[in-house]
Amino acid sequence: MSLKTAVLKEKILSMNIVIYENLQNTCNCKTNPGQIYFNHLTKQLKTQGIHVSRYDVTEENADQMKTIDMNSLPITFINDEIVKTGAYPSEDDFNKWLNHNHPSFYLKNSKKIRRAIILACVLSLIFIPFLIIGVVGGLDSIRSVFHFVSRQIMGMRWLNDLVGIIFTQALGSDFMATRWGDALQFFVYDTIKIIVLLCVLIFSISYIQSFFPPERTKKILGKYKGLGANAIGAMLGVLTPFCSCSSIPIFIGFASAGISSGVTFSFLIASPLIDLGALILLGSTFGFAIAAAYIVVGLLLAIIGGAIIEKTGVGRHVRDFGEISQINDVEDNKITQKDRLLIAKDGMLTTLKKVWVYIIIGVSIGATIHNFIPEVWIQTILGADKWYSVLVATFAGTPMYADIFGTIPVAHALFAKGVGVGTIIAFMMSVTVLSVPSMVMLSKAIKPKLFVTFVGVVVLGIIMIGYMFNAFNFLFI
Amino acid sequence: MKISVYGTGCKTCKLLHQRVLLVVKENNLNAEVFYETDVMNIAKRGILQTPALEVNNKIVHTGKVPKIKDLYNLIINNL
Numbered sequence: 001m002s003l004k005t006a007v008l009k010e011k012i013l014s015m016n017i018v019i020y021e022n023l024q025n026t027c028n029c030k031t032n033p034g035q036i037y038f039n040h041l042t043k044q045l046k047t048q049g050i051h052v053s054r055y056d057v058t059e060e061n062a063d064q065m066k067t068i069d070m071n072s073l074p075i076t077f078i079n080d081e082i083v084k085t086g087a088y089p090s091e092d093d094f095n096k097w098l099n100h101n102h103p104s105f106y107l108k109n110s111k112k113i114r115r116a117i118i119l120a121c122v123l124s125l126i127f128i129p130f131l132i133i134g135v136v137g138g139l140d141s142i143r144s145v146f147h148f149v150s151r152q153i154m155g156m157r158w159l160n161d162l163v164g165i166i167f168t169q170a171l172g173s174d175f176m177a178t179r180w181g182d183a184l185q186f187f188v189y190d191t192i193k194i195i196v197l198l199c200v201l202i203f204s205i206s207y208i209q210s211f212f213p214p215e216r217t218k219k220i221l222g223k224y225k226g227l228g229a230n231a232i233g234a235m236l237g238v239l240t241p242f243c244s245c246s247s248i249p250i251f252i253g254f255a256s257a258g259i260s261s262g263v264t265f266s267f268l269i270a271s272p273l274i275d276l277g278a279l280i281l282l283g284s285t286f287g288f289a290i291a292a293a294y295i296v297v298g299l300l301l302a303i304i305g306g307a308i309i310e311k312t313g314v315g316r317h318v319r320d321f322g323e324i325s326q327i328n329d330v331e332d333n334k335i336t337q338k339d340r341l342l343i344a345k346d347g348m349l350t351t352l353k354k355v356w357v358y359i360i361i362g363v364s365i366g367a368t369i370h371n372f373i374p375e376v377w378i379q380t381i382l383g384a385d386k387w388y389s390v391l392v393a394t395f396a397g398t399p400m401y402a403d404i405f406g407t408i409p410v411a412h413a414l415f416a417k418g419v420g421v422g423t424i425i426a427f428m429m430s431v432t433v434l435s436v437p438s439m440v441m442l443s444k445a446i447k448p449k450l451f452v453t454f455v456g457v458v459v460l461g462i463i464m465i466g467y468m469f470n471a472f473n474f475l476f477i
Numbered sequence: 478m479k480i481s482v483y484g485t486g487c488k489t490c491k492l493l494h495q496r497v498l499l500v501v502k503e504n505n506l507n508a509e510v511f512y513e514t515d516v517m518n519i520a521k522r523g524i525l526q527t528p529a530l531e532v533n534n535k536i537v538h539t540g541k542v543p544k545i546k547d548l549y550n551l552i553i554n555n556l
Binding site: 213214215218248249250251252253256343346350441444445 | 516519
């Protein structure tokens with residue numbers, strides 16, 4: 001500690017903080033919330049060596065009373081100077097007064113520290129077993145644990161076996177050996193698996209997303225510029241919840257807040273493309289190497305796509321919106337932990353209500369492909385060795401509208417029939433990012449030139465990603 | 478009093494509109510209820526998430542449909 005800071009600290013510690021208050025409440029309420037908070041605050045200050053003297057005016061210590069105005073209690077003095085009357089000083093007040101003397105002497109937020117400790121405990125609880133396994137059994141055993149987690153817990157293979165056993169018992173092994181039996185098992189297993197994972201995932205994801213409402217995202221994005229802003233836009237796109245019917249308000253809201261068109265497009269591309277829940281589902285079906293690769297290329301597509309739209313200048317071709325309200329009266333209401341959990345529950349239920357149809361349709365198509373469509377047909381159209389497979393998958397997927405959860409069972413079945421990973425990913429991306437309804441929406445907000453560029457960049461990007469994944473197929477299987 | 482519901486016509490937006498009408502009727506509130514469905518007007522109002530609820534020119538709620546009880550409080554507290 002330098003001499004200067006030591007002197008300053010000494011000055012703070014020698015500060016004489018005195019508060020006159022009326023502890024016998026004048027109102028009939030039992031406890032005064034401000035007072036409870038202040039009790040807490042004085043304790044915190046004490047841990048930093050700052051003592052606050054408190055005098056109760058209703059106790060008869062007349063010599064301390066001097067001349068104070070009884071109507072404006074509580075009154076706070078620092079070194080015999082009145083600094084606040086009528087209310088208890090808040091944490092901010094103390095920060096201001098103390099900071100006035102020494103910039104690094106902030107009140108520490110004990111809640112934040114406690115949260116950090118809990119987080120550290122949880123993380124270490126997760127990692128320590130891995131470390132122990134790693135030390136005892138070497139790298140191979142870590143790999144087998146990961147394998148177990150991804151196959152049995154995330155992939156729920158045990159459920160597949162269980163469904164198989166139950167149907168064999170109920171319907172006989174002869175029936176289960178036919179394609180109808182197989183299709184039934186695929187259907188039941190995939191439906192249960194997706195719905196269970198969906199509930200768990202959407203719950204946790206809605207919880208995370210409650211920290212990033214679009215209003216906040218807008219505020220955050222307004223601070224950044226350049227390629228970094230595109231990256232942040234793409235990442236916030238993953239975290240911010242919004243449905244396609246909100247895309248125009250978001251687009252116009254962002255544009256009017258001075259966020260560049262490139263960043264907005266990075267956001268708009270990434271948001272439907274990389275869905276946190278879908279990613280884990282993707283991992284459970286195809287393995288985590290593919291899921292991780294999907295995130296990386298998805299983010300890259302969003303960042304580069306946004307950057308191209310901005311750099312070429314076509315990003316200016318938005319329609320004239322006229323006067324846009326900049327009054328930010330949408331309250332940044334403080335939400336509590338309980339609210340977040342409620343939001344998470346609501347999010348789970350509404351998403352489930354919205355997507356269950358797509359899941360059933362997707363699983364049905366998947367089961368049909370899995371058991372009734374000859375492998376040769378699929379191989380001829382979409383086989384990994386066919387150069388045009390990615391193109392077919394992309395153009396077939398572009399006009400379709402489906403939730404990513406619905407596309408996964410289809411992808412799962414195609415995968416089992418030997419379709420290349422790149423072809424499947426191209427199909428999933430084109431189905432989720434572009435669809436006729438969302439394109440109609442967007443064409444209302446942007447001019448044809450920008451619209452064509454947007455669709456072109458995305459489609460080209462998806463095709464390139466498809467070919468890339470097919471070329472590096474051997475890495476994932 | 479003026480209450481506006483903003484929504485592009487999706488299910489949740491319609492639900493919010495119905496609930497607002499219900500709250501106004503059941504509590505005999507002296508309020509005019511508007512329903513704005515044009516997406517450009519919604520965007521111009523600076524709304525990022527639909528459905529949104531406006532009471533006396535102040536946006537009081539966005540993003541989802543509040544429960545009837547909460548909706549009542551939202552309207553009453555912003556009179």
